[in-house]
Amino acid sequence: MRDLALTVNGIRFKVKNLDNDFAAYLEKTLEESGLHFNRDNPADKLFNAFLQLAARSYDYEKEIEQIIEE
Numbered sequence: 001m002r003d004l005a006l007t008v009n010g011i012r013f014k015v016k017n018l019d020n021d022f023a024a025y026l027e028k029t030l031e032e033s034g035l036h037f038n039r040d041n042p043a044d045k046l047f048n049a050f051l052q053l054a055a056r057s058y059d060y061e062k063e064i065e066q067i068i069e070e
Contacts, residue, residue, distance in 0.1 A: 001016075001017045001019065001020065002017075002019075002020055002023040003015065003016045003018070003023075004018060004023055004026060004027065006030070006035065006041065006046075007040045008043055008046050009040070009042065029049070029052075030049050033045065033048055033052055034049075035049055
């Protein structure tokens with residue numbers, strides 16, 4: 001289990017006891033979106049990261065629905 005912390009607009013957000021693989025996935029995904037775990041981040045970067053993850057989730061749902069229909 002791992003903890004993650006991210007600072008956005010001067011506010012530190014901490015999440016505790018994440019599964020190791022999930023924590024690594026979040027770190028990679030957020031860093032690819034331009035967020036940094038070792039410094040303050042602007043809120044718009046966090047929002048963009050959220051939108052990218054939401055788009056992935058939406059695409060996966062559509063793929064699953066398509067597979068189920070076949």
